[in-house]
Ligand SMILES: CC/C=C\C/C=C\C[C@@H](O)/C=C/C=C/C=C\[C@@H](O)CCCC(=O)O
């Protein structure tokens with residue numbers, strides 16, 4: 001029987017029986033490998049197995065007769081734990097790692113595709129490596145070659161069936177006897193027109209209305225939709241890129257610009273980065289300086305507003321250097337994105353992407369920039385090895401962000417910043433995570449869950465609360481900040497797991513008089529318990545007392561009583577207003593929550609005029625809580641004004657729980673979902689029960 005026929009037979013058999021090889025490949029690949037083994041062409045290093053989530057894994061001898069005697073188990077999900085190091089990646093960094101990548105892209109706005117190639121310079125870690133496994137998602141691979149001196153040898157390659165949320169596995173078969181050491185591979189490919197990591201806007205969808213726009217968002221695992229790669233943060237590589245684009249547009253990347261020449265821009269990133277930090281944006285963009293080695297980029301219509309809103313960027317950078325040590329990325333630019341950008345900010349190196357919903361007019365939301373600056377150390381320099389340890393990126397970043405706030409505005413503001421975060425965390429655990437309490441753990445299990453579905457504020461806020469607790473325990477910032485610097489220095493340019501942090505904390509303090517304090521940290525409680533942080537450190541509540549008091553008044557008094565109350569008219573800061581509204585939403589019961597009360601709220605705090613998205617978001621949620629059908633146009637207009645998930649997910653979730661409003665929400669979602677990035681439409685569809 002020919003190999004092809006045998007493979008076909010095995011593929012059918014393996015699909016039916018849910019058989020996978022030991023690295024959780026898909027049935028077709030397993031079939032191919034098993035057949036090669038039976039034909040004597042494959043060393044028996046691949047052990048077919050049957051996986052079942054509740055029964056675990058059954059190892060099998062690769063004999064069809066034996067396989068037939070195994071009872072039929074139905075795998076509930078075909079994902080399983082993909083790689084040894086990273087459950088969200090097929091790649092095998094323990095065998096081979098990417099050192100440098102050279103990207104060559106032609107941006108095709110007409111077909112909404114990137115077309116081109118990548119050369120990966122790998123380091124092979126074992127003699128006799130048989131294949132390279134890369135992650136891909138909806139990518140059309142056209143050719144693959146191994147480069148040897150001035151010539152190249154074509155490679156056999158095959159792409160597996162895709163697995164939901166994860167994408168597919170690209171296997172490049174290496175020549176026999178491939179030795180340890182350097183190896184370069186050229187891959188020619190094009191992206192799909194609906195690559196999950198890219199967003200294409202037609203001119204009408206931009207501010208200027210004249211030119212198209214394209215941008216990427218690769219975190220957590222969407223880099224694989226724009227380039228075949230080891231899409232795991234366990235691997236870090238430098239890169240060069242040459243991008244061919246319409247002449248009248250500006251191309252930017254998460255790198256330094258080397259040269260711009262008539263529609264061709266070249267970039268270099270000399271600091272090793274994980275694939276999720278690859279980023280590109282192309283549009284009709286202009287810039288304004290924010291400081292030495294720092295500019296803000298945006299469409300011309302908003303550039304002055306952006307420069308004003310983010311004018312504290314240089315001061316924030318200085319504070320961050322004071323906390324974390326030298327800045328290694330040379331440039332710190334901001335790019336203010338179109339409103340469909342799904343996050344508040346993304347820490348793409350040299351070029352942070354931020355949402356235009358930060359443009360409040362009073363710099364009150366610019367702390368997101370402090371957060372993204374902090375990532376220059378926590379996340380970008382010291383990186384989580386896989387997304388189960390995402391708190392090492394985000395918890396540390398929020399911790400440093402609050403220190404930047406503290407250095408710029410004092411300790412009362414710093415602690416209020418933390419308290420506000422805790423209000424948001426409580427809301428998130430009560431609503432978004434109510435059906436998935438396992439995702440409220442600090443370290444999560446992503447074996448059967450895509451990172452986008454696990455994303456929440458838990459790693460951010462529970463993580464930073466844990467660090468603040470440890471800081472207090474060890475003796476405060478004077479003692480802890482030198483440790484933080486040493487941890488960042490020790491693991492700079494590397495990827496880490498929670499145990500690396502734990503070990504370095506012990507190594508640092510074990511020989512000091514703080515040794516006994518270490519024993520008090522209940523790691524299990526903090527890392528694996530569900531719910532709110534088990535211990536809330538003592539925080540200065542001066543500023544929070546005002547928002548607490550207002551939430552209490554507005555939730556317990558009638559509208560008539562409030563009209564007479566002088567306390568509700570006291571002057572409060574924008575942050576106190578945001579926290580007060582957030583706490584009001586969290587109240588178990590709000591007395592007399594009527595149109596009249598919301599109108600009084602709006603007139604008392606000038607809410608009708610506000611352009612602050614955080615304020616507007618909370619007012620819209622209160623309108624939904626009050627079931628004000630006459631405000632539906634305003635609610636939908638807010639939900640359509642931007643597709644930042646922090647805002648539109650809760651709005652859709654709230655509407656989904658209000659029977660009269662649900663059909664309106666569903667209809668609106670259907671009409672706008674194609675303008676959203678894939679991650680946003682995917683998660684909202686899940687929240688609404690459409691997936
Ligand atoms: C425990 C969670 C595991 C993995 C999640 C990792 C990534 C998920 C993915 O959906 C990407 C997240 C990107 C976040 C970027 C910026 C955030 O800091 C924004 C926070 C929300 C906001 O302000 O809009």
Ligand SMILES: [Zn+2]
Pocket residue numbers: 347371375393394397
């Ligand atoms: Zn972050």
